[in-house]
Amino acid sequence: MPRMNAIAERWGASCRREANDRIPITGERYLRLVVTEYAGYHNEHRPHRSLGQRCPTL
Template sequence: MGPPPYPGRTLSRAPRANAHAERWIGSARRECTDRMLILGERHLHVVLTDYATHYNEHRPHQALDQEPPGPLPPTAGPTTATKI
């Protein structure tokens, strides 16, 4: 028996060890890269960046009752003070 795996690494040939990554990779392949001809590494990067934006912001999510995630709540920013 060899040494334990490094922290943060998954075991080889163990798809359940990192189910979230496996799910995203499968979705990206089925919904994106299997439907187009990728012309190079730069093109692949652009396509996957656009798909990641779609996946995280516009695609329906089961946990949200098939609704896309809403806009992020506003953050507190600088305010302008007025004199009365």
């Protein structure tokens, strides 16, 4: 699906910009931890435009 590629690239770019560029990654295990934490934040805690700038968990 062409649209899914754009969504995946945007998520990867935002993860790199917001998490990985600010934290020095020292190994694969630490990278997995940082990406897992960012995914939780991205999906549950940050405001979403489609929800009127509210978090999904509220």
